[in-house]
């Protein structure tokens with residue numbers, strides 16, 4: 244019995260490791276076009292590999308997936324974050340959970356995660372074939388896998404884990420979609436997700452490098468597009484976890500310089516409008532001779548206050564006593580609903596692809612195709628994507644583990 248796994252990313256490595264344990268007598272061939280396994284795994288989480296999330300409640304974890312939530316549920320219960328955590332520790336990679344819930348190797352070296360699989364995959368049970376690019380797949384009584392070199396491999400079962408098409412230089416260039424189509428599957432529309440925003444507002448670009456622990460982001464007129472979390476200003480616009488989450492929500496929206504996305508920033512999300520109005524009025528009344536910008540430093544860093552006040556064209560020397568009610572309202576609006584015109588995504592910078600294999604064509608309990616028996620999918624190739632914070636790798640480990648277990652169960 245030969246089982247082929249195509250793509251040695253997170254999903255493919257986990258599917259292979261699971262098969263190696265549960266079906267040790269099978270011939271398992273893992274095909275990878277790169278000279279190394281897991282290039283994306285290594286660079287995720289800023290090179291530290293954000294292995295999974297430290298949140299354990301599956302219902303809460305599922306809310307972090309923008310697409311594929313319902314489908315993913317079985318795989319997440321099958322191999323949840325705490326089991327993923329234990330799996331890596333038992334395989335020699337001690338982990339730690341950071342205060343924001345992200346899980347990393349204690350070493351902070353993403354390569355340690357990939358090294359573990361390198362040590363694990365030994366012949367004869369696993370044949371790892373690096374620098375081996377698959378060109379086409381056909382199904383007859385076997386899966387006929389044609390390599391770029393012209394050679395053919397025959398397999399009884401096939402697990403397709405070629406990823407999405409984000410960060411293409413890592414090897415994930417989207418060929419898997421064509422292989423799946425050739426085997427009868429449909430691919431949903433695809434879009435970039437987990438990307439930074441390019442904005443037209445100059446003032447925010449001048450704050451490049453300034454970060455905020457938590458701001459509220461929303462899209463004017465869309466009550467479902469909103470997220471509160473950290474952001475950082477960049478020379479092009481804004482980035483950071485809250486921006487990535489919002490980018491995931493608006494992945495399929497069109498926005499450009501001609502049709503900007505109207506994003507609002509709430510700089511003080513811990514206070515309601517009324518609370519902030521009250522606090523601001525009190526501060527102004529108590530300090531009539533103080534400059535307004537000095538008063539505002541109670542809530543925001545100096546550089547940000549200066550930028551916001553400049554946007555309002557408020558004279559620098561204005562004291563609180565001289566600030567009219569109309570101007571107070573404008574200041575409040577600037578703090579709670581500061582408008583930004585988002586005109587684009589940072590090109591090629593997105594972390595994941597939204598969209599993928601149509602999920603109604605895949606059995607969520609096994610990851611097997613409903614259209615092509617013996618074909619299984621796992622990882623980002625599926626129409627599943629989550630926020631940053633370990634959720635995409637968690638989905639890849641969980642679906643990879645489920646696909647490997649399901650193949651082993653029918654041998």
Ligand SMILES: Cc1cc2nc3c(=O)[nH]c(=O)nc-3n(C[C@H](O)[C@H](O)[C@H](O)COP(=O)(O)OP(=O)(O)OC[C@H]3O[C@@H](n4cnc5c(N)ncnc54)[C@H](O)[C@@H]3O)c2cc1C
Nearest residue numbers: 250252253254276287288293377406414622623633635636
């Ligand atoms: C910069 C960056 C940071 C990220 N940070 C995080 C994070 O902090 N937390 C998180 O959870 N997720 C993060 N992600 C997302 C996460 O890394 C991916 O969702 C996950 O790695 C997907 O795993 P996969 O196995 O499905 O696909 P991939 O990791 O993309 O693996 C697919 C593999 O298939 C191979 N392949 C493709 N086509 C062929 C072919 N024709 N023949 C042979 N081999 C082929 C590719 O070379 C690749 O090795 C990040 C992504 C990026 C790009």
